[in-house]
Amino acid sequence: LQPWKELRELYNFIMATEQLYEADLTVIQQDLSETVKKEGAFFCEYGSFREIYRLEVRRAARSGTETHIVLLTVLNQDSTIPEAKVVEKAMEQLKESILKSLRSGDVFTRYSSTQYLIMLAATTLDQAEAIANRIFSRLWRYREPRLKVSTRIRTMALQ
Numbered sequence: 001l002q003p004w005k006e007l008r009e010l011y012n013f014i015m016a017t018e019q020l021y022e023a024d025l026t027v028i029q030q031d032l033s034e035t036v037k038k039e040g041a042f043f044c045e046y047g048s049f050r051e052i053y054r055l056e057v058r059r060a061a062r063s064g065t066e067t068h069i070v071l072l073t074v075l076n077q078d079s080t081i082p083e084a085k086v087v088e089k090a091m092e093q094l095k096e097s098i099l100k101s102l103r104s105g106d107v108f109t110r111y112s113s114t115q116y117l118i119m120l121a122a123t124t125l126d127q128a129e130a131i132a133n134r135i136f137s138r139l140w141r142y143r144e145p146r147l148k149v150s151t152r153i154r155t156m157a158l159q
Contacts, residue, residue, distance in 0.1 A: 008047070041102035041118075043095070049109035049117065053156075056121055060158060067156040068128035070118040071111070072098075072135070072149050082147060087114055090147050097139040101131065119156075128153050 044052070053069075060067045074090045076082050082090070091114070098108055098116060108118040120128050132151050139149065 038104075040099035040104065041106045041108055042104070043099065044107060044109055046109045046111060046117075049107060049119070052107050053119060056119060057156060057158060060121070060156060065122045066124060068120045068123050068125065069154050069156055070120065070128060070132055071152040072116045072118070072132075073152075074114045075148055075150055077146060077148055079148075079150075081114055084113070086147070091116075094135075094139055094149065097135050101135040101138055125153065125155065 056067050059065075072094065074082065074087055074094060081087070091110070094116060095110070098118065102108065102118070102120075106118065106120055108116055111117040120131060123131070132153065136149065
């Protein structure tokens with residue numbers, strides 16, 4: 001579910017007014033830094049992913065590099081949506097596989113109850129396909145036999 005527009009605006013207003021005056025850039029930088037170094041890709045909520053995507057569109061347009069978007073969807077073998085209990089376990093396993101298969105600078109989010117969306121910066125289509133295959137090779141160790149993962153890969157549309 002997406003938060004209501006008014007709720008997002010209120011959150012942004014609170015965050016903008018919460019900051020105190022700080023002259024020491026080191027203090028600000030420490031606040032921005034991760035407190036615990038995490039391994040694997042960067043997982044975030046969809047709203048943050050959308051903002052990172054918009055930034056990456058700008059960066060890619062300026063640098064001329066390609067970025068790819070990968071949509072992974074967990075489905076039954078007959079392409080129907082699995083029952084909630086089954087899909088939730090599969091999504092956790094898929095998340096773990098994504099975390100371990102991507103670079104630390106790659107970003108992904110849970111897009112829906114059955115989907116993850118991945119952003120692969122500075123990649124070719126062949127590299128994006130190889131990364132998807134790497135995710136699957138890790139996933140097959142845990143995979144529920146009644147399920148499959150559908151993959152769609154697109155080059156980021158530059159504006």
